[in-house]
Amino acid sequence: MPNDAKSQGGSNRLSKDNAAVLMVDHQTGLFQLVRDYIPVTEYKNNVLALSEIALQYKLPTILTTSAESGPNGPLLPEIRAKFPNAPFIPRPGEVNAWDNKEFVKAVKDTGRKKLIIAGIVTDVCVAFPVISALTEGFEVYVIVDASGTFNTAARDAALNRMQAAGAILISWFALACELQRDWRDHGEVLAALLKEHLPEYANLATSHSAASK
Amino acid sequence: MPNDAKSQGGSNRLSKDNAAVLMVDHQTGLFQLVRDYIPVTEYKNNVLALSEIALQYKLPTILTTSAESGPNGPLLPEIRAKFPNAPFIPRPGEVNAWDNKEFVKAVKDTGRKKLIIAGIVTDVCVAFPVISALTEGFEVYVIVDASGTFNTAARDAALNRMQAAGAILISWFALACELQRDWRDHGEVLAALLKEHLPEYANLATSHSAASK
Amino acid sequence: MPNDAKSQGGSNRLSKDNAAVLMVDHQTGLFQLVRDYIPVTEYKNNVLALSEIALQYKLPTILTTSAESGPNGPLLPEIRAKFPNAPFIPRPGEVNAWDNKEFVKAVKDTGRKKLIIAGIVTDVCVAFPVISALTEGFEVYVIVDASGTFNTAARDAALNRMQAAGAILISWFALACELQRDWRDHGEVLAALLKEHLPEYANLATSHSAASK
Amino acid sequence: MPNDAKSQGGSNRLSKDNAAVLMVDHQTGLFQLVRDYIPVTEYKNNVLALSEIALQYKLPTILTTSAESGPNGPLLPEIRAKFPNAPFIPRPGEVNAWDNKEFVKAVKDTGRKKLIIAGIVTDVCVAFPVISALTEGFEVYVIVDASGTFNTAARDAALNRMQAAGAILISWFALACELQRDWRDHGEVLAALLKEHLPEYANLATSHSAASK
Amino acid sequence: MPNDAKSQGGSNRLSKDNAAVLMVDHQTGLFQLVRDYIPVTEYKNNVLALSEIALQYKLPTILTTSAESGPNGPLLPEIRAKFPNAPFIPRPGEVNAWDNKEFVKAVKDTGRKKLIIAGIVTDVCVAFPVISALTEGFEVYVIVDASGTFNTAARDAALNRMQAAGAILISWFALACELQRDWRDHGEVLAALLKEHLPEYANLATSHSAASK
Amino acid sequence: MPNDAKSQGGSNRLSKDNAAVLMVDHQTGLFQLVRDYIPVTEYKNNVLALSEIALQYKLPTILTTSAESGPNGPLLPEIRAKFPNAPFIPRPGEVNAWDNKEFVKAVKDTGRKKLIIAGIVTDVCVAFPVISALTEGFEVYVIVDASGTFNTAARDAALNRMQAAGAILISWFALACELQRDWRDHGEVLAALLKEHLPEYANLATSHSAASK
Amino acid sequence: MPNDAKSQGGSNRLSKDNAAVLMVDHQTGLFQLVRDYIPVTEYKNNVLALSEIALQYKLPTILTTSAESGPNGPLLPEIRAKFPNAPFIPRPGEVNAWDNKEFVKAVKDTGRKKLIIAGIVTDVCVAFPVISALTEGFEVYVIVDASGTFNTAARDAALNRMQAAGAILISWFALACELQRDWRDHGEVLAALLKEHLPEYANLATSHSAASK
Amino acid sequence: MPNDAKSQGGSNRLSKDNAAVLMVDHQTGLFQLVRDYIPVTEYKNNVLALSEIALQYKLPTILTTSAESGPNGPLLPEIRAKFPNAPFIPRPGEVNAWDNKEFVKAVKDTGRKKLIIAGIVTDVCVAFPVISALTEGFEVYVIVDASGTFNTAARDAALNRMQAAGAILISWFALACELQRDWRDHGEVLAALLKEHLPEYANLATSHSAASK
DSSP: OTTSHHHHSGGGOOOTTTEEEEEEOOBTTGGGGOOSSSOHHHHHHHHHHHHHHHHHTTOOEEEEEEOTTSTTOOBOHHHHHHOTTSOEEEESSBSSGGGOHHHHHHHHHTTOSEEEEEEBSIIIIIHHHHHHHHHTTOEEEEEGGGOBOSOHHHHHHHHHHHHHTTOEEEOHHHHHHHHHOBTTTTTHHHHHHHHHHOHHHHHHHHHHHHHHO | OTTSHHHHSGGGOOOTTTEEEEEEOOBHHHHTTOOSSSOHHHHHHHHHHHHHHHHHTTOOEEEEEEOTTSTTOOBOHHHHHHOTTSOEEEESSBSSGGGOHHHHHHHHHTTOSEEEEEEBSIIIIIHHHHHHHHHTTOEEEEEGGGOBOSOHHHHHHHHHHHHHTTOEEEOHHHHHHHHHOBTTTTTHHHHHHHHHHOHHHHHHHHHHHHHHO | OTTSHHHHSGGGOOOTTTEEEEEEOOBHHHHTTOOSSSOHHHHHHHHHHHHHHHHHTTOOEEEEEEOTTTTTOOBOHHHHHHOTTSOEEEESSBSSGGGOHHHHHHHHHTTOSEEEEEEBSIIIIIHHHHHHHHHTTOEEEEEGGGOBOSOHHHHHHHHHHHHHTTOEEEOHHHHHHHHHOBTTTTHHHHHHHHHHHOHHHHHHHHHHHHHHO | OTTSHHHHSGGGOOOTTTEEEEEEOOBTTGGGGOOSSSOHHHHHHHHHHHHHHHHHTTOOEEEEEEOTTSTTOOBOHHHHHHOTTSOEEEESSBSSGGGOHHHHHHHHHTTOSEEEEEEBSIIIIIHHHHHHHHHTTOEEEEEGGGOBOSOHHHHHHHHHHHHHTTOEEEOHHHHHHHHHOBTTTTTHHHHHHHHHHOHHHHHHHHHHHHHHO | OTTSHHHHSGGGOOOTTTEEEEEEOOBHHHHTTOOSSSOHHHHHHHHHHHHHHHHHTTOOEEEEEEOTTSTTOOBOHHHHHHOTTSOEEEESSBSSGGGOHHHHHHHHHTTOSEEEEEEBSIIIIIHHHHHHHHHTTOEEEEEGGGOBOSOHHHHHHHHHHHHHTTOEEEOHHHHHHHHHOBTTTTTHHHHHHHHHHOHHHHHHHHHHHHHHO | OTTSHHHHSGGGOOOTTTEEEEEEOOBTTGGGGOOSSSOHHHHHHHHHHHHHHHHHTTOOEEEEEEOTTSTTOOBOHHHHHHOTTSOEEEESSBSSGGGOHHHHHHHHHTTOSEEEEEEBSIIIIIHHHHHHHHHTTOEEEEEGGGOBOSOHHHHHHHHHHHHHTTOEEEOHHHHHHHHHOBTTTTTHHHHHHHHHHOHHHHHHHHHHHHHHO | OTTSHHHHSGGGOOOTTTEEEEEEOOBTTGGGGOOSSSOHHHHHHHHHHHHHHHHHTTOOEEEEEEOTTSTTOOBOHHHHHHOTTSOEEEESSBSSGGGOHHHHHHHHHTTOSEEEEEEBSIIIIIHHHHHHHHHTTOEEEEEGGGOBOSOHHHHHHHHHHHHHTTOEEEOHHHHHHHHHOBTTTTTHHHHHHHHHHOHHHHHHHHHHHHHHO | OTTSHHHHSGGGOOOTTTEEEEEEOOBHHHHTTOOSSSOHHHHHHHHHHHHHHHHHTTOOEEEEEEOTTTTTOOBOHHHHHHOTTSOEEEESSBSSGGGOHHHHHHHHHTTOSEEEEEEBSIIIIIHHHHHHHHHTTOEEEEEGGGOBOSOHHHHHHHHHHHHHTTOEEEOHHHHHHHHHOBTTTTHHHHHHHHHHHOHHHHHHHHHHHHHHO
């Protein structure tokens, strides 16, 4: 199974050099469907944190949307703005992004075998390409808190389904730390990220700085 | 395991052509037992949505009930009305529908290897035939939000038991999307379904339509 | 206080003859904001049940919306359809419906002193006119489950604020029963309402009917 | 207000000599509607505990039901069996028990000014007669955990409404202790009650007894 | 894995003839530790339901306790009373019942390969012998709702640990139904069980019986 | 009402000089009944924090217990040890401590008009003397987090009942701060209290101290 | 009572011209104590939204902190930056800001009788000055979601205490709407506020704008 | 998989002689980040209980911290004090403790193959070395209640990830009991531990002792 210890430990660890990020259907209409009990402010923060991680750690990133001109709405403008040059594939009809050849080509063009995925909704727009990618031998990391769906029952079923099929479940904070690996190697990248997206840590830092003066 | 990635991805994907639906014991008395913290309005909506999916995507569908003339009560009239010609097997005493030969024959007559099951209660009327079907080599998709039981502890145990045995856990919305696959292929089917059974999406559509005028 | 026992008991009881219904800002955009932990299916059902009560018990009903052509979206079509002849006041800018003279005139024209209010969001579109109406000597019944807002903290604060100011908090089911008063007086009205909007009761009725045959 | 300290303290305390119990609509059909997040086993236990309190402390008790021959179902048999000689008023149609003259007469015949009420559902079958009784000058104690309704929103609204109107909210355990008042005065009555209906206390007693040997 | 479909389906199904019940440490002191958010009334009911199942379906049953004369307290008297002749092994010090030779001998003397276990606390008194029994080739069914522990975190960890090791998680109701298998084979056994221990079903039966007259 | 702003603000503020503490029935058996969803570790910490506040701010303190030699068990040893010289009134049978003349005399002997009360269980051992004391003109502060009972329904009913009757609801932390009033007046008392009983604050202090070096 | 309808309705409505804002102890150390079940991201957003409201609607605003150089830490830098010219009173030791003469003078210098307060922690830094201000005849609006404390029990007790004493409980969104009053009067102020601090509304606006093109 | 029954049962059971404890990053700053819904008092108690277990059962114990002089803060002083002679490795920058050679050497020097790990935060400081250790063939026990993180979504993802990779999830109480194994073998060690860290058990013991006199 691609989520056993060997596949993700030792020389197989996730790193800046072996992973790509897929942002699937973070559209302003679909955002309204996310109600698995994370407040919207928190959820949007998680999604932007993931985007920023992709950007700062220079991971190849692919954006895709579904039927943007309909009720699903456009991609969250803040995401679009962060990746002016990333492949952006508005799918004309395919529910599963992996059914879109352009998308799969973009993924394969990255040359990366470890895929980091998040999207709306978890049980469809995330789960479907996850299963497809696993079937083709990719290793898949699902960012659980940057994905969302209708309710906790749907979310838990989807996460369990993906894990049983071999996916690895992690948070955006764990992803950032896994990529950073050592604070001595440009730790200011992670520090800036936490300052912006993890206010409890930002508060620790402000207090510490004040006390150290 | 029938819930690994290979079994449900690639050419093995669930589709209108390889699956059948089993509606087990959605009876008006048993409905009163469903208390795993979905309001009844929501739960009934989920059950009807599953029925409508079966109907619209033309999946072979089998209905069964247990001891209808007793406290369990009749099949929900709205379900019965949707499937006037489907096999309907009122079981005279078997708790596990798979112990009823007529039921198993009806399942096998569909010629489908992928079974989609929901029912009341999850830990008995769903879990028992799921285990039996898995034992005989079927692949099983459990619709978690169209199944219900006494409380969350019983539900979680049942879902975990079925997954460990090889079943795949999905929501009715994921099922609909998996069957639809592409919005360009008669997408009005899915659109109508969401309008009726997913009011948050219906609201997106109404707002979009008004704004587009 | 208008919510003491005397004001709502004895000869002062709420009835078909002394009450009017105000539906405030049940718009398809604003619906997306309702996240105080009732699923959307349940919440929409509650809103439609309230509409149906107003209709069936022939209560004067006033509809109002805020900035329909913007993100707030149009009034829920099902509500609009139920009241083709009711006063409908799209407010051009006033947040508090009571600041709109046409709205207040419509309320006063009903000649009713007891107002039944629900809307989106509870802490603004409901609370503001409730306070205003209480100030002018009306008695106000807030339908708690047909009103909704961002989260439970905002909801609880709003309900507490309104109760402290003299409003009475009730559910739509309590309202229906208060208006029906006696099953022998056209009880079929209430029966039909419950069949449509209270599935747990509909199930009791179906089971009972089957057993009685 | 009848729920200020003076009305329920000092010489006005609730006692075996000044209170009557009203059991309203604890019917087997209506029981299915109680879903305000107490498991059914717990809720039924609470209702039986209240019945036993009425019996053991010899409080005048009045039973009433609504439309027993319909979906509401018969009075819970265990309650009926406990009170073979109590006034039992099956109401032919009145939703509010206080609208039934026979019921009000039975209440007034007890000569008690403090009424202890519980029933199904809280926002209708309890709240309506509570408001009516308060209006006529009775003092009312609502047994919150022997009353039940559809969900917590409806329950909280109903309890808040009744308290604002002057009712006092207590648990069945508080009622039992208030009536017992002193363990030296036939404390075996309370002890037996707890043994049967409060298993956590029964376990304390069993452990204590074993350790004391 | 002993919890795959084959091990528990087809001819390997759990039945009256191939299973034994182990009741571990249901002692009155330890009961006070059960706080994984089932009310005590409900939890005690579940434990007694399991005992009654063992009795009615004539499953070999073994009782054991730990340090009864200390704070753990005596076995719940109602359990002790149900099984006057069952092997009862008060362990003098072993935490894991499987470390007690007399207990293991009693288990093996039943000749059954499928073990049904429940106890207090889930993560110790249940999990330890479950792991031990699995190691020796037994198949193990854990009754999740008749086991209890300090909090939900400890419970979930314990259930996950046991399932990963091969145990099957079920509810007492699923156990009863699995043993009953067909209502035509002395269905009155299950009916009586539900009447006593499943009040929501008892209410359905009472309503049905009243309506059928 | 004794809980309006005037009664507790300005010159009527709670202080070291005008208040007394009543610790009611914090007995080791009764502790097992506290299940209103605070973990036991947290609840015990709250009770000891309240004791320490009484001690450090030199408030007259009265201890009482009910039937210590029975299942209720002895007073928590840590409390007893803190107050070797405080009035300690083991009640021989009165449920309501205010029914015990010795207890009332001890209260009145303090000469204080503001009473701070906590105990087990909230709806009985706390609520009863609170109502009695309010009736006699005392002002009462209930420490909500150092009181406990069977479940949240019983707790909420009891807190609402007491507030409606005029009691003031506060936390132990608010009490400590109200008594401390100014950090410049022996602030080390409050600092030591927080270090011991508020670990999140102790962590802030440790971090601050480390950073300041 | 200052929270009855008359005091806050009609000509007494809260407005840009009659209210002042008090931000109490929003310090980076104290932020760590806020755990009444709003995620930190959400809570910080609420606090900044309140600050922005004060700024945009030009309400006189007073900042105060407690023992900044100790573990409580500095005022949240983002708040400090928004109000470079507002009165800022670092209290040297007073727990209750109202005990600081400079603070009270700053409040009175605003000439406003309606005070809007939020702070950390709710039961101390908010509740104490609220009671004091009410005692002196001010009308007080507590922003419930921009205040925070240790847990929900402490929060609920504090909010109930303040409401019983006459305070009005509202959310920051209700405050903004109450001040805006009419969208035609510089509605772009409110629009910008929602875009920044209410992402669910921002998403509605983005979708609407895209659909309208 | 190292978490199957064989790996942890029979002769492979966890014991005082084959396990080592790793305490990772229990630092006073990081403590503020633990918000997965265990109150801080409870969480700190769990961490200290684990430390005490390591101490009393003489398990080799290794302490490590990350960037102590920054916002993360120093190791919780109580932990440091318990292990004056244990290897203590302050990591200069590595996020994953297993990336620190000194740490891995310390682990390997213990000669133990079973590692018991807890830390802050679960999804990073615990999960990363757990995966690494599993990859190198160690067996890993994660103490779920002495580990903590930002929210339940992050926690559940992390625990699921580790279990899927082969880790065993247990509570500190289960660990203590597994190590104690038999009360007759210096049971006073466990008794003292429970008295200090499990107040519900301490209360049982105090009650039992009082009753036995």
